Amino acid sequence: MITMAKKQTLPSYNTINESLKILDAEGDASENHGLLSALILTGSKVKRSAWVNSLALRGLDQDDPIIAGATKALTQLFDVTHAQLASDDYTFQLLLPTDDTSFPTRIEALSHWSQGFVTGLGLIGIDPTQKGTTEAHEAMADLINFSLLRYNNESEGDEEAEEAFTNLVEYAKVAVLLLQRDYALLQPNERKLH
Numbered sequence: 001m002i003t004m005a006k007k008q009t010l011p012s013y014n015t016i017n018e019s020l021k022i023l024d025a026e027g028d029a030s031e032n033h034g035l036l037s038a039l040i041l042t043g044s045k046v047k048r049s050a051w052v053n054s055l056a057l058r059g060l061d062q063d064d065p066i067i068a069g070a071t072k073a074l075t076q077l078f079d080v081t082h083a084q085l086a087s088d089d090y091t092f093q094l095l096l097p098t099d100d101t102s103f104p105t106r107i108e109a110l111s112h113w114s115q116g117f118v119t120g121l122g123l124i125g126i127d128p129t130q131k132g133t134t135e136a137h138e139a140m141a142d143l144i145n146f147s148l149l150r151y152n153n154e155s156e157g158d159e160e161a162e163e164a165f166t167n168l169v170e171y172a173k174v175a176v177l178l179l180q181r182d183y184a185l186l187q188p189n190e191r192k193l194h
Helices: 013-022 029-041 048-055 065-086 103-124 134-146 159-183
Strands: none
Touching (some): 013 029, 013 065, 029 048, 029 065, 029 103
């Protein structure tokens, strides 16, 4: 009997945002997920506990059930992101607000996700203009442009704007997977955190 692996789902944007607030962490859910995605994608040896601890500006008192709940949500985010990027079935998702969230908030979240991702690659020391294929260079340039997205109030409620936004999100996912494929060719000593 053949069984299919259960698709792992990211915790919700709101859950992660609330968890980050509880821990007095910097940045929002999307930005932190973008950063985490870049670190995992490049093969950096990021430990789950170290990543969660780095977010917690107020410390991690695991005896406090509220802090323990926040830590659990962030641990789930780490594990699912790692699993999605390790999977061959292209299930990778960006952590963004749901479609019923205001259009400006969703645009801002995509911008923040892209900023986090680009920052993560920068922290690793990956210069997309020096390594990789032309496709990867273009994908990286597009993600940098996504990090500059700003809301235009003429777009709200516009079906074309909604469709364009959906296409941007799908393209960002494809760009990440393209970069992952490209950067997997880097030597392990080029991917270590210093």
